[in-house]
Each structure stands twice: as C-alpha cells, then as structure tokens.
Amino acid sequence: MYTTKRKTILVLFFLSIQTLLLSGCWDRTEVNDLAIITAAGFDVTDDHKLELSVNIFITNPSGGEQMGGMSGGDGGGAGQFIVRSAAGLTMADAVSKLQQMLPRKVFWGHNEVFIFGERLAKQGVDEPIEYLTRHPDARERANVFVSKGLAKDVLQLQPSIERNTAEVLREMAKSQTGLNITVKELAQMLAGKANAAVIPWVEIEQAQGTQKATPFINGTAIVKNGKMVGRMNDYTTRGIMWLRNEVKSATVTVSPKGTKGYVSLYLIKSHTELVPHIDGDNWSVTVKIETQDDIVENTTDLNLMEPEHTQELETELGTDIENRVKKALTKAQEEMNADIFNFADAFYRKYPKEWNQAKDRWDEIFPEVEVKLETNPKVTRVGLTGKSLIKPEQR
C-alpha cells in the first residue's frame, strides 16, 4: 500500500517540477540581452516621419569600435556609446524599427533623458509624450529637453567630464540653475488648465582646443498647445523660475546706487506665492516673492555691518528680481501668450465658478492679467567680514 502511495507522490512531484520548465510566457531577460538606452532624441525627417535616436551603452568593450564605426557619428572613436536611429510613422513604429536594427532587446528602464529636436518641438511634442506616458517601460522621471537643431546631434556628443550626453544634461538640470522638467511634469503641464509648458533649451558648445563639444542648458523653450512657440534666454528663464517657485540656488550680483563695485548674494531659500484676484472683468495676480540671502562678496566700500546698507541691498535685490520677472512676464503675456506660470490653476483654485465660465476665453484673458509684484528679500548674514578689508581706492 505504501509503495503505491510513494510512487504516486513521486510521479506528482516530478510532474509539478515540469510546470516550472513549461511556462511559455516568461519575461526573463538577462542583462547580456539588453540594449541599455541612456538617452533618446526625437526629430522629424524630411518626409515628415518621426525619427527616434537612442544612445546605447556598449557593454562589450571589444565590439564597441566596430559598432561605433557603423553608427557614423562624428563623435567616433572608441566611445562606450553608440547612437542608432530609426524613423517611423509613430513613436511605437519607430521603436519597433529600431528594435529590428538591434541584436538586443531595447531597454528603456535606465533612460534618463529625452531630447526633442527643435523642428519636432515646433511641430508638436504631444505624440512622443503620449507614447512615453502610456508605455510602461519608459521612465516618467526622466528629464526632457529641447535642443537647438537636431536632437541626434546632441546625443552624438562625447563630453569630457561625464560619461555621456545624458549624464551631462541630467546633472545640469539637477543642479537647479535652470529648469528641471521631467516627463511627468511636462505631461502635467500639457494636460493642465494653462495648456502651456516650459522645457529646458539645450545648445551645443563647440569644441575648443582639447575640450570636446558639450551640451549645456541655455534658456527655455516655451510650448503652447503642445507646440513650441518661442524661447527665452537664460536671464528671463530665471524670471520664469521665480514665478514658478522653482528657484533653489542662485547668486545674484547687484550694484548699490552711488557706489562703485558690486555685492554678490547667495540665495539660501525662497518662496513664491501666486495670489489671484478677480474684480469684475479685471483679473489680476499678486506675486509674493520672499527670499533669504547671504552676502558672499562685497567689492564696494559699504560697511555691511550697518543695517541701512543691508536694507539698501535688499531693495536692490528686490528690484533685480522684479526686473527679471517682469521681462519673463512681458514675453509670456505679450509675445507668446503662453501661461507658463500656471496662473490658470491659481485662478481655478480660488475662483472655480468664474474660471469655468471663462476658461474658453483664457487665451484672451491671460495677456490682460495684471500682475502685481511684492518682493520681500531678506539679507540674513553678511559673511565673516563687515567692511571690505581692502578699500576700493587701494585696488
């Protein structure tokens, strides 16, 4: 009796082991079979197709040179990366075309940077964004950029300091000197009430001597209704960031009235609040900017230990911020009519009824919105010395 039972158990046991091997739908992928993409760029071809370029990490050191040669990139050499491109009618089409060109499975899990070419940005970024937000593989926390010229050209750069373009751009965005926009934030902006978005603008700094060409963030691309409508330079970008409450680090240099030389202030913290107000047909926003700054350099002969001088500096600082903000406002309201500061949400939150009635006319209202600026800068510390040790006359 026991022997038959024993046999049954053994048979059942081995049968159940088979199921482990028979599982057909198995998403196991070895690292060796992955084409690890670290950056992707989108361009438009001349026949209006979407061209997808990807930066692929070469895991095989010996195979690198051959593949690098095939990519035809001007970066060339024995780089660790290659750039491959494929064109398609849609994003998904382009991705599958790209897959056909690669021996390994396209792996989006470590893609940290998406770059839109200028031409594509002007035609509309919504199509790639639709794919990136829908497809589970792509990371929503990846950074997005708009490049001057072709995105592919940016990908092919081989910068000196970091491993690749993606790393350079990501670190630059992370340092918060410019805008830091991820796929998720871009999608939120595009789907938001304001219907306008900002994306950092990337340019290529050409090779100089031994230094290789490297990308850098220089201003902002303004997107409205999914299409790029213009760009702002570095100076105005700071204004946008003040208004969007995104300033994390800044060094502001001001020249107090009646003195020679400059005082530089380092930002400790800042906070911006948008207070909307509707009075009949008159829509207005009060922007309250509060910042705390430390003085890090003083080339004037002012003794900063005296409170009246620091107060003077605070006024100067306020004026500087206001100038930047006003410039950004003028451009956004008058030239581009793009609500990149998300006034729309501020109005909606405070005046939902009025907003719902007026939301179709927002494009008409926005340029007319009156913006009042209230800056409240504070100089908290003047540094380790009061008066400059060396008098200006002595210099």
Add this chain to the structure above:
Amino acid sequence: MGNWKKSLKHLLRSDRRKLVNAELPGKNQQTETLLSGYVNENLQIIQSIYADCSDVIFHDFLIGNKTKAVLIYIDGLTNVEEVDQHVLAPLQQNFTLEHTLPNIRKKIAVSSIKHVRTVADVIEEISSGNPVLLMNQENQGLSIGLSRWEKRGIEEPVAESVLRGPREGFIETLRTNTSLLRRKLKSPNLKIKSMNIGTYTRTPIAIAYIEGIADPALIEEMTSRLQRIEIDGVLADAYIEELIEDDPYSPFPQLLSTERPDVASAYLLEGHVVVLVDGAPSVLIAPVTFISFMQSPADYYERYFVGTAIRWLRFLFFAISLLAPSLYVAVLTFHQEMIPTSLLLTVAKSREQVPFPALVEALLMETMFEALREAGARLPKQIGSAVSIVGALVIGQASITSGIASAPMVMVVAITGIASFMVPRFTVGISVRLLRFPMMFLAGFLGFLGLILGIIMILIHLLNLRSFGVPYTSPLAPMKGRDMKDVLIRAPYWALNTRPGLSGESNKYRQAPGQQPGPTKRDEEG
C-alpha cells in the same frame, strides 16, 4: 496540502512501524530474575549474559578466608586501585565480623554503595562502571561507586567562543555537565531528573530545570516526550532533538543546542528546560524562539549598547544571507531598472563574457562556496586554511578571468557566505544557507514576485511553528511588549527586571526594580 503531508509522513514512517512490532532486542527473561543466595548460580546467569565480553572481569575471592564472593566490573570503567585498596583489602584481611552484607558495607571505605537485587540491576551498575560485589548466603549484591573512566578535561567551547565571559564548556560526561550547572546554580531548586534512553546504549539523560521558575506543564511535556523514545542507541544530543521536536519537517531547529554552561544556566533562570545527554558535549534547551538563535552569549558580556548594535548587524546579515543571491538574480533577470544606472552598466559590462544566465551562475558559485566550506570544515586546521586560500582566492579570481562568473556575483556569494556565519547558531546558519537555494530558484523563475512568495512562505511557516507550545516568533508575534527588551535591543541588566513570559507566569520578577546605577546621592548616605 494536508494529504500531501500525511502521505509524506507515511513514507517516512513505514519502516518504523515494523520496528515497533518487532521484539526489542536486549530484553529477555533472564535479566528480570532476582538474585539468589548462591553466588555460583548468580555468577552463571551473569556470565552467560556477558559471554564473549573479554573486558568484564569476574574476580573470585573469599571474605575472611571463608565466604565465597565475587567482584564483577568492566576493565577501564572502574578505578581498580581503589577497589583493591578500599574493597578487597579490608574484606580479605582481618575480617572478623559476621559475614553479612551490612557488616561488609561497614568495612568498605567507599561512600557511595547501593544494594542491587535483580540481575538487571547488576548489569546496569556494571555497565555504568560500578563494581558489583556478590556473595554467598545473600540474595542481594552491593554496587560500589568506584567508577572512573577516561574523560576529556573541561575546555573552551569551540563553536561558541567569546572574548569576554566564561570559557568553560560542556564535555561528554553527563555527571561533569550536571556539576557545571550545579556550580553556577547552587540553589536546591535546581532539579536534575535522570533517565536512561537507548536499548543498547542505555544513555543517561538528565532533565534540568529550576523549580518555581519553570512551568510544571513544560517539565511534564518534556518528560513524556522523552519517555516516548524507543531507540536502539543515543550517541549524541541530536538524536534526542530530532525525536522530541514539535515539527519534524521544519528546516528551523526548535531546540537550542549549546556547549556553554553559562548559556544553559541563563536559560534555566528564564524558566526553560535543559536536557543533558551523556556522550554529547552540548545540551538541549527548550522551548526556544527564533530570537534565541539571534542572541549570542557575547551580547551579554559586552556593554549593552554594543550588544544591541551587534544584534542589529546580525539581523541585517541574517536577511542578507537568506536573500542576497536571490535578490541579485531577480534584479539581473527581471528588474534591471531597480538598480542605479552606473551600477547596471558596470554589472552589464562584467557579465558580458559570462555564458550562463544569472540563475545558473548564482547556483554554480553558491554550490562551489558550500563545497569549499564543507571541505574546509572537515579537514584538519592546517589543510583547512590551504583549502580556503585555494578556494576563496584562486577559484574566485580564476572564475572571473576565465569568464565563468562575473565579479559582482563572486562578491555577492562572498558576502552571503560571510553573512551566514554571522548567525551565532550554526544550525540556523546552515538552515538559512539551504533555504537560499529554493529562494534563488523562485527569484530566477518569478523575479521579485517569487522572492516575496518565498519570504511569505517562510514567514507563514515560522508563524505556525511552535517549540514546546511556545510560538516560534514570540515575542514579536504574538507581540509581548514586556519581553521586547531582549529582542531588538539588549537592555542593560538593571532594566531586565522581568523574566520572559514564554515559560509561564510564575515567579515573574528576577530582580528588585530601580537598580539603575549611579553615584550615591548625598542625602541618601546619612
């Protein structure tokens, strides 16, 4: 599940049934016989029992040149010099008293003398090394407590060494071991009950507990479980452990085996029961919890915060030893997006030349490590170090350069190996090392899903497990706030006011409260 378990039980027990029904050897009619008043008659029976036993000595002599007597003992188990001096000498020379047993008893200068009445008793006493004296005209014999055999000295426990704290360890002799306990716990409340287990070995076994602290139900349960055992021989404490544990199919030990009298005494003071087995240099402690296996004697001999920190480290490395290779396999085959980009790029580069999937690679290296460990453990110390050098350095390095394994995998295996030795109890360490393999398969087939499934299965099993009625995961689940002071932290002694509640609630307080030390306050002085 239930059916499966039942069938498996039948599978394992089918042989046992036959043995139970078979006649147990060693028990025959002869041994139950009472001793008769004729020494020759008795001698004949005993000699027939001890036929072909060349080490049993039958020494005939005359008491006071008149009464025939015989001294039976096993050579090597008895102190022959003392027998000659204190037994034979006074009986053979100038024995003037009447030749009766009480008179003889008076003459023998030995403190431990017992009367024996049956042949079975005689055999029992002879086997334990006590010489037995039989004489004419007496239907009783005398067992003289002069046993002495070769035994090891008390040495430092090998498997549980500490830097600070007692260095003595149990040895193979039961009496010495009980004396080690008695020397630490001098109270008469320390009870040591004895029994013999094993048809052939007749191994002496002692149950030690402290009356008034240990739960009487626990002692009763332990006694009844021990009495259930019918086995031909008990050669070490592991025999007993496997025959009395709650869940014989569990990979986790439900009794703690220790070589240290101080550990055993500490558990006795917390109301546990200690089972001492003759022939084993370690004792068994029950009931125990999972946490018991995470506590090392060193925790209690170092400063308490050091003990606490080391205990946390141990918990961390316990998790590593169970999960590290499977985590690595799961990440590399399913969840490549889970690790930092730079790490993935490095791993990808190092794995480029490796021909096997991560799972196979992990299994290969883990098996290799286990083999190295086993080979090193079974060899003499001098050769063992050579094995570890060849194994760890040469094979590790060569497997990377030859492209069989990647460097990160070798690192993971090495860390796992070290981690498994962090568990202070070898039995748990090795169980965890074995559990690692199914975990690796789960991770290799199902990724994190499999990993979590495995963890959940282990957790469910642990929560189901009991050691002598005490939940294995207590005091964590069921949560017992009072007992937490010696689980995640090792509280200082002045804060360990209450005994753990797992072995009953009697005698709750172990010390006076409020003993936190500090300089004497001035107003208290006067």
